[in-house]
Amino acid sequence: MSVIEAKALTKIYPGDIKAVDTIDFHVNAGEIFAFLGPNGAGKTTTIKMLNTLLMPTSGTATVAGFDVAKNSAEVRRRVGYAAQDVGIDEHATGRENLSLYGHFYRLDGRTIKARVKDLFELVDLAGYEDKMVSTYSGGMRKRLDLAMGLIHEPQVIFLDEPTTGLDPQTRAHLWEYINNLARSMGVAIFLTTHYMEEADRLADRIAIIDLGKIVSLGTSGELKKSIGGDVVTLTPPVERDEELREFIKRTEAVLAGQPFVAEMKPSDGALAVYVNDGSSAVPDMMQILSGQGIDVKTISISRPSLDDVFLKYTGRTIRTQEGTRTNFAQLRRQANRRRNQ
Ligand SMILES: Nc1ncnc2c1ncn2[C@@H]1O[C@H](COP(=O)(O)OP(=O)(O)OP(=O)(O)O)[C@@H](O)[C@H]1O
């Protein structure tokens, strides 16, 4: 049974910014579903529409069987939302924060008390109920955030980048809680992330979203299988950008049309060559390249990762965009051109 169903869901912000562009997907009861995409992909905008915080421009979405635009109060009662910017009061205790949320949902005092106890145990914060949140670590705050989204026993919980800014160890811990939550409470989890590993480890199914469009959707295994075979990454012994571009241009020209090459994409200072079978393709590839006087510094063979999947469908990697300023208008124009080709 689906707890979320989106059909041609679209959000256009003023200035004709198509943040979410005609997307279709569903989330099953008890499932962990991830939106994986870079900055500006439209993840938060989608979450806000599903949470009734933003009206869709067109299309429809139902959550727990209710239309987000027509039955927003019914939807709100059945969802929990841990926002991207942690929404807790630093100058109150964990218990006070959680109880306040319980009152928002008009739960009675006894129910609140019982759930505070259970939830603090669930997220492994038992013993910290009466400590000020200002004394919590980043990971503890995120766990409190999770608990706050659960106080009214929702059918779906939305987690917008739940582990951004956490160190790898804390992140791995949080994954365990999120996983336990889905399995022990049967609650569906819709999460957004730009960490491939997070989607890979945690989600039952993943939608890769870029520039407002879902470019691919399936289990991690299905997504990787969809690009097939192995990835051979060729890194040239160059330092300057022009030299790298020249290497990519020449190598692509030389390898184009070879029967073992399925596809080639520039990737982070290297060229990724998609082949059916890496171990048989590499010797042929090396022979052809050396015959043409093309030097290669390192060559590696790997199974496709979610980053390769992302690269294949969008022509970019998620990694290279982190921390850079992105010109979304320009990228959108490029993506539209690619789609219309
Ligand atoms: N209130 C707004 N008005 C106009 N444009 C907006 C508004 N909010 C978001 N956008 C634009 O819509 C697009 C999608 O933004 P959104 O916040 O949904 O992306 P995101 O995937 O959540 O990104 P991030 O990973 O940075 O959180 C971006 O181009 C963004 O600049």
Ligand SMILES: [Mg+2]
């Ligand atoms: Mg966001």
